[in-house]
Amino acid sequence: MAQQPAKGAAGSGRRRRLSLEDWTEAGLQLLVTEGLGAVKISRLCTELGVTKGSFYWHFSDIDELMKAIATHYCSQDNDAARGLTSIEELPVRERLARMATMLVDDRAWAAEAAVRDWARTDPRVAESVRALDQRIMAVVESAFRELGFDAGAARVRAGTLVYAGIGFVYGRDSLTTPTVDEIQELLAVLTRQ
Structure with a gap:
């Protein structure tokens, strides 16, 4: 599973902003371990310890995340x-x-x-x-x-x-x-x- 977001500078309690890659990796891991039906916004937010606002910062909906997971997995970058x-x-x-x-x-x-x-x-x-x-x-x-x-x-x-x-x-x-x-x-x- 993706790592928990790191605390901000000087222990301020702020978490670093998750990247697009953090979300796609977490989504892929959930897909692999529990199947397509387990990849849900709320589940990923719970797993990553963030709010839904963090998800919507990167994606407009779950379909956009799923497309990013597929693109990442099958890309030449991978x-x-x-x-x-x-x-x-x-x-x-x-x-x-x-x-x-x-x-x-x-x-x-x-x-x-x-x-x-x-x-x-x-x-x-x-x-x-x-x-x-x-x-x-x-x-x-x-x-x-x-x-x-x-x-x-x-x-x-x-x-x-x-x-x-x-x-x-x-x-x-x-x-x-x-x-x-x-x-x-x-x-x-x-x-x-």
Whole structure:
């Protein structure tokens, strides 16, 4: 959950003003932990220890907050949190190995599942998720191209990893999650010329 607002200077008892990011992070955390129905203005105000006036300073209504949450989660600015930014700088084989290992990282899956479920009912969120998927696909496809695969072979191999990742989001509760070694074995098969 987002941190409590800090007290103002010299212990004056005044809290710092929450930022747009404070609200979007708190909203995303609530979405992840309790679902879309839990994201309410009054609930967020209680969680953050502020009045509704603080909310309305940033947003005209809950829909505007929800749009900000979706935009933030799926934005290129959030790529650093996902590790995409640093991955693009790695040598190609290490880049693919790191991305493949991320497929079974538990830390991000709750948020990913919550946002993808939300995208099923909100076209704006669905568009943001599509854009994110396309960025990820482009990074993976580019890596296979760097390994010397032609455009078609690179697309098929990238699709295998990207679709596997999406499948892991939806299958985690009913299927055994592959180990890192199993994911690396899949990657070895996909990178074999």
